[in-house]
Amino acid sequence: MNAGTSTINLSGSPYPYFQASNFVYYNVNFTNQTATQANLISNNAVFNNVTMAGEGNLSGSSTFNNLTLGTGKVTNLSGTQTVNGTFTCNGTITNPASLSGGTIVKLSGSVCVNRVNLTNTTVTGGATFFAGNSNNLGGNSGWTFQPCATIIYPKFNNFFDQCWAKHYYFRFRIYFC
Numbered sequence: 001m002n003a004g005t006s007t008i009n010l011s012g013s014p015y016p017y018f019q020a021s022n023f024v025y026y027n028v029n030f031t032n033q034t035a036t037q038a039n040l041i042s043n044n045a046v047f048n049n050v051t052m053a054g055e056g057n058l059s060g061s062s063t064f065n066n067l068t069l070g071t072g073k074v075t076n077l078s079g080t081q082t083v084n085g086t087f088t089c090n091g092t093i094t095n096p097a098s099l100s101g102g103t104i105v106k107l108s109g110s111v112c113v114n115r116v117n118l119t120n121t122t123v124t125g126g127a128t129f130f131a132g133n134s135n136n137l138g139g140n141s142g143w144t145f146q147p148c149a150t151i152i153y154p155k156f157n158n159f160f161d162q163c164w165a166k167h168y169y170f171r172f173r174i175y176f177c
Contacts, residue, residue, distance in 0.1 A: 013032045020047075023046075026048045032053060047064045055073045055075065056076075058076070059079055066085040075097070090113060091117075097116045101120050108125075116134045123142035130147065
């Protein structure tokens with residue numbers, strides 16, 4: 001089965017459920033933010049985009065272009081989840097997200113999660129995984145518990161600002177003029 005460019009929206013509550021096996025799907029959205037246990041059960045399925053607005057479980061092995069987990073929600077992983085594009089999992093100051101179990105694979109680039117309680121989650125594959133403002137609750141592997149590097153954009157008030165604006169830098173100002 002190849003779902004082409006279809007979108008499957010699951011809005012049930014409290015337990016929306018989708019089981020996929022050895023097929024290619026396009027977009028699958030768990031749209032209910034109050035869902036307490038959305039379930040995506042997969043056996044080697046491939047997805048373009050999956051979004052989970054509420055709390056949920058990802059089990060089995062899947063490949064995603066983009067995987068977005070609910071802001072400030074609890075997500076449990078089992079098996080291996082391969083992400084080729086963007087992996088998003090963030091919390092807020094008053095409501096951190098929680099991510100527990102499983103393995104996340106991304107071959108290149110970087111992933112930055114923010115305000116997440118991490119437990120027993122392994123990340124691997126060549127990408128750099130940052131967990132900014134997050135809590136290492138134990139059993140994690142491959143994470144760098146620090147914020148992602150940020151680029152500070154110049155004000156262009158004088159020659160010195162214009163000079164360093166031509167060069168990329170992270171965390172510290174480095175001038176090469």
